[in-house]
Amino acid sequence: MMSCTDVAGLLEPFVDSELTPATLLDVARHAGHCRSCEAQVADLLGVREALVTGSERAVAGLDLSGVWPHVAREMDRVDAQAAWRARSEGRRVSRRLVVWGSVAAIAAGAMLMMRGPFLTTGPVAGDGAPAAPTRVAKRLPNSVYIDRLAGKDIALRREPKSGTTMIWVHHEVQNR
Amino acid sequence: MLTTALVAVLAAPAIAQAAPSDTTLRIEVTAVRAADSGPSDPSLVALRPRLRRLVGYRAFQVVNQEARDCDWRSEAHFSLPGGRRLQLLPKSLDDDVVRMQVRLLEGRHRLVDTNIRVMSGATMMFGVGRDARVGDEALIILLKPEAK
Amino acid sequence: MSRQTDQHAVSPGDGELVLRARQGDRQAFRELVERYQRKVAALAVGMLRNREDALDVVQDTFTKAYQSLDRFKGDSSFYTWVYRIAVNLCIDHQRREARYVPLGVDADEANDETVPVTSDDLERNEPFEHARSQEIGARLANAIEELTPDHRAVILLREVDGLSYEEISQVLECPKGTVMSRLHYARRQLQARLRGLR
Numbered sequence: 001m002m003s004c005t006d007v008a009g010l011l012e013p014f015v016d017s018e019l020t021p022a023t024l025l026d027v028a029r030h031a032g033h034c035r036s037c038e039a040q041v042a043d044l045l046g047v048r049e050a051l052v053t054g055s056e057r058a059v060a061g062l063d064l065s066g067v068w069p070h071v072a073r074e075m076d077r078v079d080a081q082a083a084w085r086a087r088s089e090g091r092r093v094s095r096r097l098v099v100w101g102s103v104a105a106i107a108a109g110a111m112l113m114m115r116g117p118f119l120t121t122g123p124v125a126g127d128g129a130p131a132a133p134t135r136v137a138k139r140l141p142n143s144v145y146i147d148r149l150a151g152k153d154i155a156l157r158r159e160p161k162s163g164t165t166m167i168w169v170h171h172e173v174q175n176r
Numbered sequence: 177m178l179t180t181a182l183v184a185v186l187a188a189p190a191i192a193q194a195a196p197s198d199t200t201l202r203i204e205v206t207a208v209r210a211a212d213s214g215p216s217d218p219s220l221v222a223l224r225p226r227l228r229r230l231v232g233y234r235a236f237q238v239v240n241q242e243a244r245d246c247d248w249r250s251e252a253h254f255s256l257p258g259g260r261r262l263q264l265l266p267k268s269l270d271d272d273v274v275r276m277q278v279r280l281l282e283g284r285h286r287l288v289d290t291n292i293r294v295m296s297g298a299t300m301m302f303g304v305g306r307d308a309r310v311g312d313e314a315l316i317i318l319l320k321p322e323a324k
Numbered sequence: 325m326s327r328q329t330d331q332h333a334v335s336p337g338d339g340e341l342v343l344r345a346r347q348g349d350r351q352a353f354r355e356l357v358e359r360y361q362r363k364v365a366a367l368a369v370g371m372l373r374n375r376e377d378a379l380d381v382v383q384d385t386f387t388k389a390y391q392s393l394d395r396f397k398g399d400s401s402f403y404t405w406v407y408r409i410a411v412n413l414c415i416d417h418q419r420r421e422a423r424y425v426p427l428g429v430d431a432d433e434a435n436d437e438t439v440p441v442t443s444d445d446l447e448r449n450e451p452f453e454h455a456r457s458q459e460i461g462a463r464l465a466n467a468i469e470e471l472t473p474d475h476r477a478v479i480l481l482r483e484v485d486g487l488s489y490e491e492i493s494q495v496l497e498c499p500k501g502t503v504m505s506r507l508h509y510a511r512r513q514l515q516a517r518l519r520g521l522r
Contacts, residue, residue, distance in 0.1 A: 012508060016482065018489055047514045050464050051370075051483045058369040059362060067361050067382055068354055070222045074387040075350070080297075084272065142298040145273075151280075151288040157303075159230050166230050166301040166316075169280070169287045173258065173305045173315050216376065225380040 002030045007037055015044045199323045201266050201274065204243035205254040206318040210305070211235045223299075223318070231303055231314060239315075256317060259283055260304075266321065272296045274321045280304075296323040338402040346393055353393075357386045360403055363485055364410045370480040371414035373469065381417060385410040400494045407481065407495045415473045460518060467517035471510055478503055479510040 007030050013019050014027045031037045144165040146156070153170040208220065210233035216224055217238045227236055239257050246252040246266055254262040263279040273293050280288040280302055287304065294300050298320070305314025336344075336352075338359075344352035364385050368378035388409050389396075396405055468476060474496070481487045481495060489507075493500045 012504070012511065013489075016489070043515050043519075044511065047511060047518060048483045050460055050518060051479070051514075054461060054464060055366045055370055055480075055484045058375065059366045062365055062369070062375055062379060064361050064365060064379075064382070066218065066221050067379075067386070068357055070383045071357055071386045071390065072350070072354075073222065074383075075353070075390050077297075078387075078391055142300075143295060144298065144300050145293040146290060147293065148291040149288070150290065151286070154288060157230050159226050161229070162226055164226050164230065164299060164301060166303050167280075167288055167290065168231075168303040168305075170306065171282075171287065171304050173313055221379065222383070224376065225384070 002026050004030075004034060004037055007031070007034075011037065011040050012044065015041060015048070199269055201246050201248060201269070202243060202322045202324065203246050203252065203254075203264060203266070204241070204318075204320040204322070205256075205262055206238060206242075206320075207240040207256050208316040208318065209237045209239050209257075210303075210314040210316050211237075227316065230301065231305075231316065233314060236316070257315065260287075260315075262302075262317060262319070264319075269296070269323050272323070274323055276321065278302075278319065280317070294319075294321055296321060339398065342393065342396060342398075342402055345390075353390060356389075356402065360406055361386070363403070364406060366484050367407065367410055367477075367480055368414055370468070370484055371411070371473065371476055372417060373465070377417060381410060381413045384413050388413070401491075404487070404491050404494045407485070407487070408497070411477050411481075411495060414477075418473055463517045464514065467514045471513060475506050475510040475513075478506040479514070482507055 007027055010019065010023065010027050011031075014024060014031075017024075019027065031041050142159075142162045142164040144163075146165070146167075149156075149167070151167075151169065155168045155170065157166040157168050158164070159166075208217075208227070210227065210231055212233055212235065214235040214237070216234075216236050219238060220227070220236045224236060228234060240255070242254055244252075246264065248266050248268070250265070252264045252266070254264070256262060260280065260282045263281060265277040267275040267277065269275075272295060274296055275291070275293050277291050278288070278300075279286055279290075288302060292300060300319045302317040302319065303314055304317075306312050336355075338356065341352045341356050345356065361382055365378055365382050368381040368385075369375060372378050372381065385406060389406055392409075396402070400408075468479075471479070477496060478492060481492045482489075487495065489500050489503050492503045496503065
């Protein structure tokens with residue numbers, strides 16, 4: 001039969017059901033006959049009961065009905081961002097193709113010119129202005145670019161996690 | 177000759193800008209009263225962490241909310257509590273980014289005048305108040321343009 | 325007790341739901357959220373001791389889980405992975421709250437925030453006040469408040485969520501021995517506070 005000294009370090013794993021069946025049985029037998037160890041077990045279970053009761057009451061007062069709708073909205077945003085990134089990547093690839101294609105064409109043209117004056121001119125293709133370079137910067141979902149800002153006693157605040165920008169006006173709010 | 181060739185090969189089609197007239201712009205403006213204590217509006221539960229991090233208040237109540245379709249290059253006005261209003265001039269849409277001018281007015285005073293670019297569906301915020309530490313209330317204005 | 329045992333014979337296991345969610349099945353992810361949101365909420369309320377902050381963390385936990393679903397390797401169970409996200413979010417939240425300094429405030433005034441406490445606030449912000457009896461609840465609340473986030477996490481995962489030492493070590497990414505020693509310390513603190521009341 002185990003002694004109090006043997007059992008001392010095993011009482012917590014005992015209440016946590018972390019012991020092997022054989023050891024569990026030995027500890028249980030000892031605790032059944034030892035008031036001191038039995039009291040310690042009761043103490044440990046008392047703490048557990050208090051925590052569980054407190055937690056149950058706390059969670060009972062929580063309205064979790066809004067969790068899924070919120071998560072679903074965030075999932076939409078995540079999916080939309082991923083689609084936007086994929087689109088931007090696609091455009092970047094096609095622009096790269098245009099640029100490299102142009103470079104190849106110039107090189108080919110240069111080679112032809114070096115061979116002789118065979119290049120003929122024709123009407124300028126299209127009248128489009130060169131494509132404005134698009135910054136495919138990694139944008140946070142609520143990024144805002146401020147091109148111009150005027151006002152008195154104002155400050156800019158940015159929330160790093162979402163990129164949300166706030167223009168704060170230091171001004172007393174009048175009563176409604 | 178070479179110049180012509182260069183122009184010919186380098187000329188790339190311009191980015192097709194989404195013609196604003198082809199897209200509807202819906203703008204939602206929400207006025208929120210921020211305070212140090214009290215209940216929070218359930219509809220703001222998603223924004224609450226962000227608002228707390230930005231302004232430090234703990235309780236947020238929707239005071240007024242208005243959403244409507246707005247014309248491009250036309251002024252739109254949204255009323256706000258305390259005799260204030262938001263004056264908007266949506267200018268263009270480029271790659272899902274809405275360009276607009278925004279003025280926050282209090283009576284005849286212009287509190288803010290700004291030109292911004294916001295992603296469609298994103299929320300831009302304006303705040304009017306002193307600090308959360310002083311314990312006063314604040315007015316938060318949520319501006320959300322959405323191009324469809 | 326095995327958490328992988330389905331409560332209903334026909335309910336799919338977590339593994340199957342994760343696989344389906346990865347393939348775009350929203351309903352599968354919804355089922356995972358609804359399966360574990362209460363458990364995550366219990367953990368968050370215990371860690372943060374504020375219902376509204378806990379609700380924020382519950383929402384953020386599952387949002388982050390969705391964003392990282394492709395990175396979930398399956399070497400731990402889904403719920404220990406979700407708990408890990410939740411614990412980290414709670415710890416981040418606590419660090420942020422400690423650091424928040426409103427704009428325009430002098431640095432040495434930054435910690436001087438007082439929020440008027442009404443009985444409504446107590447109900448909302450001090451959930452452990454109502455455990456069994458008010459006095460036990462109050463002492464327990466104080467004792468938990470004094471634990472570090474690491475000790476708080478261990479005692480809550482063990483006592484409230486019923487995780488094994490092995491599962492807790494996976495959630496907190498620390499050795500089992502560390503889990504046991506933190507648990508021992510946390511229990512001693514709580515026992516000392518509750519002594520004489522029962």
